[in-house]
Amino acid sequence: MPTLEPPKTAAAVIIGNELLSGKTEDGNLAILARTLRQLGVQLRRVVMVLDEVETIAREVRELSRTHDHLFTSGGVGPTHDDVTIEAVARAFGVRVVMSPEMEAMLRAHYGEKCTDGHLRMALVPEGAALETTVQVRWPTIRMQNTWLMPGIPEVFRMKIPVIAAKLGHDQAFVSRAVYTAMDEGVLKPLLDAVVDEFRDVDVGSYPKWMDASYKTKLTFDGRDEARVQAAVDAFLARLPAGEPLRVE
Amino acid sequence: MPTLEPPKTAAAVIIGNELLSGKTEDGNLAILARTLRQLGVQLRRVVMVLDEVETIAREVRELSRTHDHLFTSGGVGPTHDDVTIEAVARAFGVRVVMSPEMEAMLRAHYGEKCTDGHLRMALVPEGAALETTVQVRWPTIRMQNTWLMPGIPEVFRMKIPVIAAKLGHDQAFVSRAVYTAMDEGVLKPLLDAVVDEFRDVDVGSYPKWMDASYKTKLTFDGRDEARVQAAVDAFLARLPAGEPLRVE
Numbered sequence: 012m013p014t015l016e017p018p019k020t021a022a023a024v025i026i027g028n029e030l031l032s033g034k035t036e037d038g039n040l041a042i043l044a045r046t047l048r049q050l051g052v053q054l055r056r057v058v059m060v061l062d063e064v065e066t067i068a069r070e071v072r073e074l075s076r077t078h079d080h081l082f083t084s085g086g087v088g089p090t091h092d093d094v095t096i097e098a099v100a101r102a103f104g105v106r107v108v109m110s111p112e113m114e115a116m117l118r119a120h121y122g123e124k125c126t127d128g129h130l131r132m133a134l135v136p137e138g139a140a141l142e143t144t145v146q147v148r149w150p151t152i153r154m155q156n157t158w159l160m161p162g163i164p165e166v167f168r169m170k171i172p173v174i175a176a177k178l179g180h181d182q183a184f185v186s187r188a189v190y191t192a193m194d195e196g197v198l199k200p201l202l203d204a205v206v207d208e209f210r211d212v213d214v215g216s217y218p219k220w221m222d223a224s225y226k227t228k229l230t231f232d233g234r235d236e237a238r239v240q241a242a243v244d245a246f247l248a249r250l251p252a253g254e255p256l257r258v259e
Numbered sequence: 260m261p262t263l264e265p266p267k268t269a270a271a272v273i274i275g276n277e278l279l280s281g282k283t284e285d286g287n288l289a290i291l292a293r294t295l296r297q298l299g300v301q302l303r304r305v306v307m308v309l310d311e312v313e314t315i316a317r318e319v320r321e322l323s324r325t326h327d328h329l330f331t332s333g334g335v336g337p338t339h340d341d342v343t344i345e346a347v348a349r350a351f352g353v354r355v356v357m358s359p360e361m362e363a364m365l366r367a368h369y370g371e372k373c374t375d376g377h378l379r380m381a382l383v384p385e386g387a388a389l390e391t392t393v394q395v396r397w398p399t400i401r402m403q404n405t406w407l408m409p410g411i412p413e414v415f416r417m418k419i420p421v422i423a424a425k426l427g428h429d430q431a432f433v434s435r436a437v438y439t440a441m442d443e444g445v446l447k448p449l450l451d452a453v454v455d456e457f458r459d460v461d462v463g464s465y466p467k468w469m470d471a472s473y474k475t476k477l478t479f480d481g482r483d484e485a486r487v488q489a490a491v492d493a494f495l496a497r498l499p500a501g502e503p504l505r506v507e
Contacts (some may be wrong), residue, residue: 029463031302032480033292034434040307044281054279059288059305062463089443090464091454121444129444165468186282195337196369196377206339215277215310216338220413232280 015182015234018053022074025059026067026085026095027162038164039084046171051181051234052080062086067098075102075157080178085162087152089131099154100136108137113150147173182234187243188259190225191250194218198227201249209242211235225256263430263482266301270322273307274315274333274343275410286412287332294419299429299482300328310334315346323350323405328426333410335400337379347402348384356385361398395421430482435491436507438473439498442466446475449497457490459483473504 023043029035040057047054055078060066067086075081086095100107113133121129135141141150142158151173152159158174160167191198195218206214215230229246233239247255271291277283288305295302303326308314315334323329334343348355361381369377383389389398390406399421400407406422408415439446443466454462463478477494481487495503 028461028480029465029478031292031305032296032432032434033289033294033302034478035465036289041281041284044279046281048280054281055309057279057307059307061303088464088466089447090450091447092463126444126447128447129442131447132444163466163468184280186280194377196374196379199337199339199374199376199379202338213276215340216336217277217283218336218411220411230277230282232276 018051018184018234019079019181021047021052021054021080021082022056022078023054023058023082023084024067024070024074025057026062026083027059028062028092030059030085031061037084039160039162039167042168042171043082043084043160046175047080048184049180050175050178051183052178062092062094064094064098064101067095068101071099071102071157075155079156081157082160082174083157084160084167087132087159087161089128095159096134096136096152099157099159102157103136103138103154105137105154107134109133110135110139110141112141116149142173142177144173144176153177184232184234185236185239187231187239189229189231189243189246190227190256190259191229191254192226192256193250193254194226198229201246202229204249205242205246208245209238212239212242214242214246266299266432266482267327267429269295269300269302269328269330270304270326271302271306271330271332272315272318272322273305274310274331275307276310276340278307278333279309285332287408287410287415290416290419291330291332291408294423295328296432297428298423298426299431300426310340310342312342312346312349315343316349319347319350319405323403327404329405330408330422331405332408332415335380335407335409337376343407344382344384344400347405347407350405351384351386351402353385353402355382357381358383358387358389360389364397390421390425392421392424401425432480432482433484433487435479435487437477437479437491437494438475438504438507439477439502440474440504441498441502442474446477449494450477452497453490453494456493457486460487460490462490462494 030037044054058070086093110133118125136154139152139154142153143150151170213232217228231239231242278285292302334341358381366373384402387400387402390401391398399418461480465476479487479490
């Protein structure tokens with residue numbers, strides 16, 4: 012008995028040779044995922060790709076069509092390995108143009124030291140919107156439903172409030188967790204019964220390895236708090252004496 | 260003048276609702292990426308997806324055909340949200356069958372407490388190989404070029420030596436880094452010249468945000484150490500007095 016419309020969907024394209032080589036660990040995905048969850052948006056797919064224009068363009072074309080929102084991370088600087096602007100322009104079939112607004116901001120920032128290299132940061136896909144808030148005044152580029160986020164984690168984080176402000180809040184996801192000393196092999200029939208009854212609640216089972224405090228963590232997630240709680244209660248009612256260890 | 264064959268390629272499918280909801284941060288990708296790099300294999304693409312059989316099957320079908328090696332992470336336990344075995348079987352057009360070898364190991368491990376749930380961990384795609392080493396005796400399932408790795412980070416890590424042993428070592432990638440106090444806008448023309456001359460060296464530019472010790476880190480990567488060093492030298496020769504801050 013789901014009582015809510017299905018959530019809006021999102022995907023992300025995480026860009027950078029340094030991530031696929033293992034030289035750098037991505038720090039942006041988890042922040043984006045948690046933000047979207049609070050906004051009631053379901054992140055359904057993340058793709059991590061190299062700094063290749065055509066590869067990125069293909070992903071953006073596909074994912075912007077199949078999801079309500081798309082986020083790219085990385086590749087928006089001025090150097091040869093920054094190809095996201097060009098790729099997004101290709102994906103949407105538009106040219107790359109100089110934004111007069113961003114050019115003026117860059118010239119004001121760099122003054123006499125402003126180079127052609129600096130001004131490349133004013134390039135945008137034609138028709139892109141420049142999103143700002145009162146607190147975050149440096150623009151975030153949005154091409155239709157596709158947000159071009161910077162790869163540098165500190166800057167990525169600074170722009171999260173812009174996304175939150177512009178996407179608006181839908182019913183957030185709620186989450187409950189139950190910790191048990193039972194292993195998954197024993198839990199399976201109990202879980203199957205709850206999963207069958209609560210198709211609109213996402214039930215997860217996560218065994219812990221080498222941890223004395225519990226053996227398996229069960230999670231119950233959804234946007235309808237009453238249904239999530241009912242699924243937890245149905246599961247708890249099936250547990251043997253002495254269980255669960257705790258509920259969060 | 261590349262002197263080496265192109266590297267073998269790899270892709271990864273990281274599976275789990277808990278990753279896309281931001282409840283858990285993936286810790287397996289970076290370890291896999293660094294391992295492959297040491298083995299001389301280029302990781303070209305990572306896809307993170309939900310616990311959905313058909314979604315995973317589609318990815319495995321596509322990526323196992325377009326890469327030399329494919330690795331999945333997650334979804335290999337006995338519960339309802341563990342659908343990777345079924346998905347890989349679908350991708351390769353085979354049935355899911357009980358492995359007598361793994362069944363015997365599970366029965367030996369659980370003894371009289373062994374349940375049907377436990378025995379689900381003996382299910383494999385028909386025709387799969389069970390890979391072990393002397394040190395890592397619990398089998399890792401390999402279906403042709405596709406390795407089914409567990410999502411639990413501690414267990415994932417334990418199985419890395421099996422991959423290293425079975426894939427064998429190719430010429431590893433080497434990496435150099437140059438730190439400068441110059442910003443990317445100023446560096447761009449210098450970098451472009453080096454990138455043009457050294458097409459076989461992967462040159463990366465990573466600005467640092469709010470760090471007093473340097474402004475931009477340049478990386479030079481490849482499997483031909485002499486070419487990588489030549490690219491570094493060509494870049495250093497173009498820097499003004501007082502630069503670089505350091506070379507690693």
